[in-house]
Amino acid sequence: MSPPNSPVNSSKPPDRRQFLTDGARWLSVAALGAAGGALAVQHSASAEMRWQIDPNQCIACTNCATQCVLDESAVKAVQCFDLCGYCEICTGYFDPQYQKLDTAAENQLCPTGAVVRIFVEEKAGQKFFEYTIDELQCIGCGKCVKGCALMNGSLYLQVFHDRCVNCNECAIAVACPTQAFVRVSADRPYRMKRLAKQLIEQKAGKSSEARSLLEQVDPS
Amino acid sequence: MNSTLRWATLGVVAAVLTGSAAAELIPTPSFSNHAVPTTRVPVADDVIWPLVDVAILALALGLATYLALVKRSRRGLVALAVASVLWFGFWRQGCVCPIGATQNVALAACDSSYVLPVSVLAFFLLPLVVTLFFGRTFCAAVCPLGAVQELAAVRPLQVPRWLDHALGLIPYLYLGVAVMFAATGTGFIVCRYDPFVAFFRLGGNTPMIVFGGCLLLLGIFVGRPYCRYLCPYGAILRVLAKFSKWRVHITPSECINCRLCEHVCPYGAIEPTTVEQPAAERAQGRRRLQVMLALAPVLILTFGGLGTLLATPLSQWHATVRLAEQVRAEELGVNAPPSDAAEAFRTSGQPASELYQSALGLRDRFFWLGGALGAWTGLVVSAKLIHLSVRRRRAGFQADRAGCVSCGRCYWYCPVEQVRLGWIAQPADAVAAQVNAETPKEMSA
Numbered sequence: 001m002s003p004p005n006s007p008v009n010s011s012k013p014p015d016r017r018q019f020l021t022d023g024a025r026w027l028s029v030a031a032l033g034a035a036g037g038a039l040a041v042q043h044s045a046s047a048e049m050r051w052q053i054d055p056n057q058c059i060a061c062t063n064c065a066t067q068c069v070l071d072e073s074a075v076k077a078v079q080c081f082d083l084c085g086y087c088e089i090c091t092g093y094f095d096p097q098y099q100k101l102d103t104a105a106e107n108q109l110c111p112t113g114a115v116v117r118i119f120v121e122e123k124a125g126q127k128f129f130e131y132t133i134d135e136l137q138c139i140g141c142g143k144c145v146k147g148c149a150l151m152n153g154s155l156y157l158q159v160f161h162d163r164c165v166n167c168n169e170c171a172i173a174v175a176c177p178t179q180a181f182v183r184v185s186a187d188r189p190y191r192m193k194r195l196a197k198q199l200i201e202q203k204a205g206k207s208s209e210a211r212s213l214l215e216q217v218d219p220s
Numbered sequence: 221m222n223s224t225l226r227w228a229t230l231g232v233v234a235a236v237l238t239g240s241a242a243a244e245l246i247p248t249p250s251f252s253n254h255a256v257p258t259t260r261v262p263v264a265d266d267v268i269w270p271l272v273d274v275a276i277l278a279l280a281l282g283l284a285t286y287l288a289l290v291k292r293s294r295r296g297l298v299a300l301a302v303a304s305v306l307w308f309g310f311w312r313q314g315c316v317c318p319i320g321a322t323q324n325v326a327l328a329a330c331d332s333s334y335v336l337p338v339s340v341l342a343f344f345l346l347p348l349v350v351t352l353f354f355g356r357t358f359c360a361a362v363c364p365l366g367a368v369q370e371l372a373a374v375r376p377l378q379v380p381r382w383l384d385h386a387l388g389l390i391p392y393l394y395l396g397v398a399v400m401f402a403a404t405g406t407g408f409i410v411c412r413y414d415p416f417v418a419f420f421r422l423g424g425n426t427p428m429i430v431f432g433g434c435l436l437l438l439g440i441f442v443g444r445p446y447c448r449y450l451c452p453y454g455a456i457l458r459v460l461a462k463f464s465k466w467r468v469h470i471t472p473s474e475c476i477n478c479r480l481c482e483h484v485c486p487y488g489a490i491e492p493t494t495v496e497q498p499a500a501e502r503a504q505g506r507r508r509l510q511v512m513l514a515l516a517p518v519l520i521l522t523f524g525g526l527g528t529l530l531a532t533p534l535s536q537w538h539a540t541v542r543l544a545e546q547v548r549a550e551e552l553g554v555n556a557p558p559s560d561a562a563e564a565f566r567t568s569g570q571p572a573s574e575l576y577q578s579a580l581g582l583r584d585r586f587f588w589l590g591g592a593l594g595a596w597t598g599l600v601v602s603a604k605l606i607h608l609s610v611r612r613r614r615a616g617f618q619a620d621r622a623g624c625v626s627c628g629r630c631y632w633y634c635p636v637e638q639v640r641l642g643w644i645a646q647p648a649d650a651v652a653a654q655v656n657a658e659t660p661k662e663m664s665a
Contacts, residue, residue: 021463022463025463028460028463029352032349035329036345039329039336043328043334043335043336047335059560061560069417069418069425078260079259081248081256081259082259083248085245085247085249086248121249121251121252121254123249130254162263165315165421167417168320168321168411169411169412174412177561178560178561178565179539183334185335190261209258213259
């Protein structure tokens with residue numbers, strides 16, 4: 001070993017350290033580049049991802065109303081009119097204990113009165129009503145969804161992307177008992193019930209509206 | 221009338237429940253004078269924002285680097301920190317951030333079906349590359365979590381060295397756990413326990429708001445508690461910053477060893493000038509290093525073995541394992557509160573044995589993952605011990621590359637810098653002023 005105060009020893013260690021540091025840096029850059037490149041190629045998705053509810057999995061447990069990080073949940077109910085039976089007594093609208101066949105609050109299942117019931121037509125003694133969701137009122141509790149599931153199941157919950165802040169880990173997804181929350185591509189950020197999708201696919205030949213609707217539905 | 225209707229409804233409901241759903245579907249009537257409306261699609265939001273965010277991140281990184289290393293401007297860095305808190309924090313509401321992106325990358329590396337958006341990958345990689353060349357300028361003022369704590373650190377105290385070293389191990393362990401949970405699809409715990417995102421959104425769950433508030437209050441006295449003692453991304457940056465080409469140089473020319481910078485650094489990141497050691501002490505140091513090097517494999521293996529014992533508690537974080545335990549408990553009639561998840565599982569008709577199989581498979585996986593986590597812990601501890609046993613020669617006070625977050629506080633306090641800026645004529649003036657300012661306090665104390 002050379003004496004500590006020799007000029008060789010005093011100038012060499014910094015050089016050696018410099019060399020090692022430079023080497024480690026370029027190695028790291030190469031490793032990051034390789035890993036990043038591999039991931040970018042393997043997953044090659046320029047598309048952004050969004051959270052969505054798979055209505056085929058959803059059991060309308062009411063977590064969506066309470067677990068969202070937003071004060072007012074990003075989840076709201078959607079009505080698929082093509083699947084709706086326009087029932088006079090809608091199990092998604094009426095509380096099972098309803099008193100009278102009217103729109104009074106005590107007869108409604110919805111805690112905020114967000115399901116709007118409008119008379120459409122009377123055919124062969126049968127009355128038909130249209131049920132729409134007032135999105136401003138809906139809190140995404142899914143009570144109507146659970147009720148409607150007893151019949152056609154045309155009401156279901158969806159994440160509204162104009163409200164969702166797209167958390168990296170969705171708080172509702174964490175609490176979801178059936179893992180109904182999935183990541184979908186942002187250009188088709190919508191999921192449909194199987195039955196609803198089939199019905200709309202049947203219409204797609206004739207209606208351009210149905211076609212444009214299907215274009216926004218996640219293919220899986 | 222009323223009761224007849226109710227009975228009719230019940231009849232239909234019973235029919236639906238007993239028969240197959242498709243057969244019992246009530247057809248949508250065809251109306252004579254009413255068009256069935258189209259189902260509404262929730263509008264998609266703009267997909268352009270993430271690309272704007274990546275551009276702004278790159279810009280902010282460039283600006284932070286320029287302000288910290290070239291302009292040496294603390295004022296500029298504070299302004300940038302405010303801007304970052306406003307933009308990435310309050311306006312973009314915190315997602316996605318490079319800290320959380322670590323988990324997306326880990327998941328993408330292990331699960332080929334997971335789609336990793338390019339913007340998230342860019343968020344993860346950009347600060348790493350910048351750090352490799354310029355040190356942790358990302359932490360200085362770009363990261364909204366760092367920036368909000370930087371602004372909070374108004375009365376920082378010095379944390380004792382030993383405590384700082386010990387607590388400094390947590391981020392590495394947190395990183396290990398976060399990567400493990402992300403890679404197994406268990407969850408993104410870094411996002412779940414992000415202390416400031418609720419603050420940025422002005423809403424969120426109460427425990428996290430309280431935790432975030434406590435951290436910010438603590439941050440008034442202990443500089444950047446999240447960055448130093450929790451942040452998993454900071455752990456990666458610490459390692460990479462050690463190889464940085466450029467760094468914060470406290471003094472623009474010769475250090476006069478006045479120690480003013482050491483006092484002002486809230487993050488304990490300034491290392492003093494070293495003095496020559498006597499030969500005996502050096503020999504002792506060398507022996508200690510040898511012991512630590514020999515200890516490293518022992519620690520790694522021991523912790524690795526201990527880690528495998530964590531298989532059960534770790535696997536219980538996974539939703540599948542939790543569901544399997546719930547279903548099993550209800551099957552055995554153990555007094556467990558019924559859960560929606562177990563109920564939904566039973567109605568799905570999937571055989572329970574399949575669920576048990578996948579849960580057991582996961583537990584096996586967590587046996588090895590727990591071992592790996594233990595070994596990682598051992599590695600982190602022994603690396604720290606070795607690092608503490610290695611002595612480096614330093615001429616002048618220097619910012620420790622790993623710990624320095626390029627906040628720029630030390631610049632202003634350096635008398636040599638003050639001369640460069642033209643504030644004072646010679647370094648001795650600043651030192652004298654500082655001594656005068658401190659003397660009465662010390663006398664009264």
